[in-house]
Amino acid sequence: MLRDVSNLAVRLNRLALANPILVASGTFGYAREMGAFVPFDRLGGVIPKTITPQPRVGNSPPRTVETSSGLLNSIGLDNDGLETFVAKHLEYLLGLGTKVIANIAGKTIDDFAMMARRLNEFPALGGLELNISCPNVSGGVDFGTDPELASQVVKAVRDACDLPVIAKLTPNVTSVPRIAEAVHSAGADAVSLVNTFQGMAVDWRRRRPILGGNFGGLSGPAIKPLALRVVCQVARAVDIPIIAVGGISNVTDVLEFLVAGASAVQIGTANFYNPKLAGELVDQLHQVLRDENIADVTDLVGTLQLNEPQSSKAILGTPTASDDAESEHNSN
Structure with a gap:
C-alpha cells in the first residue's frame, strides 16, 4: 500500500532544506527573471549568480556557445559587486519563501572573509x-585545486560568519576527494x-x-x-553532505545522483531551455517516492552498490578456474 506522504526534507549539517531541489548559481540570475515560470516557495533553495567584492565586467564576447549535449560559457563572473547585491537584490531574494544561498568569489582569502562578514x-x-x-x-580555480588553499578559504569564512558554508569544487583536478x-x-x-x-x-575557418x-x-x-562519477567517489571517501550539479535535466537524473551519494541537487543549464523544470522536479520526485513506497527521500541517499571488480586474470583474458572446468567439461 502506498503511503500518502513522502518526506522530501533534507539536512546538510547546519543547512536544512524543505526538499533537495535547488537552482545553480549563474543559471537563475537574481530570480526576478524566473518569476513567471517558477514557484520559488516550492524549491529547496535558490542560489543567485556569483558576486564579487567589486563589480566585474566579465569576459569579452562571445560568452557562450552550444556544443553537442552541452553549453560552453565564458561569462567571467560579470556582476555589480557585493554592495549592489545587498542594496538591490537581497531583500527581494529573502522574500521568495525559500532558502537563499549567496554564491561568493574573491581573488584573495581576505576577500572571501570580508564578504562573509x-x-x-x-x-x-x-x-x-x-x-x-x-x-x-584569472586565478578562478587556484583555491579549488590546492587542498591547503581550499582549506584556508573555508576556515576564514567559518571564522568570519555564522552562516552554513558550502564549497563548490572543480572537477579539473587529479583527485576531487582530496x-x-x-x-x-x-x-x-x-x-x-x-x-x-x-x-x-574553435572556428577552423578563422583559425580562432x-x-x-x-x-x-x-x-x-x-x-x-x-559529475556522477565524482559524486560517487567523494561520497565513498569523505563524510560530508554533497549537493550534486552537472547535466541534471529530469527526475531520473535526480534519483541517480541521490543513490550515488548526493543529499541534494542543483539544476543548472536546463534552466535555460526549460525554466519550469526545477519546480516540476519537486512534484515529480514526490510522485516517484509515493510510487516506490519510499517514506523519506534520505532513504535513497548513498544506496548505490558498486559491482565487484573482475579478477585481473579475467580482465586480461587469462583462463580462470571456472574457465578451465568448463573447458574440461566440453572436452569430455
Whole structure:
C-alpha cells in the first residue's frame, strides 16, 4: 500500500532544506527573471549568480556557445559587486519563501572573509556557497585545486560568519576527494559537485577560438556521467553532505545522483531551455517516492552498490578456474 506522504526534507549539517531541489548559481540570475515560470516557495533553495567584492565586467564576447549535449560559457563572473547585491537584490531574494544561498568569489582569502562578514549581517540567508572553482577567470580555480588553499578559504569564512558554508569544487583536478576532505576538515557544511569542465570551441575557418575568453566551462547533459562519477567517489571517501550539479535535466537524473551519494541537487543549464523544470522536479520526485513506497527521500541517499571488480586474470583474458572446468567439461 502506498503511503500518502513522502518526506522530501533534507539536512546538510547546519543547512536544512524543505526538499533537495535547488537552482545553480549563474543559471537563475537574481530570480526576478524566473518569476513567471517558477514557484520559488516550492524549491529547496535558490542560489543567485556569483558576486564579487567589486563589480566585474566579465569576459569579452562571445560568452557562450552550444556544443553537442552541452553549453560552453565564458561569462567571467560579470556582476555589480557585493554592495549592489545587498542594496538591490537581497531583500527581494529573502522574500521568495525559500532558502537563499549567496554564491561568493574573491581573488584573495581576505576577500572571501570580508564578504562573509558583510553577509553575516543578514541571518535570514540560508548560507554561503564559495565559488573556488570558476574556470573562466584569472586565478578562478587556484583555491579549488590546492587542498591547503581550499582549506584556508573555508576556515576564514567559518571564522568570519555564522552562516552554513558550502564549497563548490572543480572537477579539473587529479583527485576531487582530496580537495573535499580538505574543506571538510576546515569546517565546510557541504560541497557542491561539480563546477564546469574546462573546454573550448574553435572556428577552423578563422583559425580562432569561438569564445572571447578562448576557453570556457562545459555544462549540460554532456557532463552528467562525469559529475556522477565524482559524486560517487567523494561520497565513498569523505563524510560530508554533497549537493550534486552537472547535466541534471529530469527526475531520473535526480534519483541517480541521490543513490550515488548526493543529499541534494542543483539544476543548472536546463534552466535555460526549460525554466519550469526545477519546480516540476519537486512534484515529480514526490510522485516517484509515493510510487516506490519510499517514506523519506534520505532513504535513497548513498544506496548505490558498486559491482565487484573482475579478477585481473579475467580482465586480461587469462583462463580462470571456472574457465578451465568448463573447458574440461566440453572436452569430455
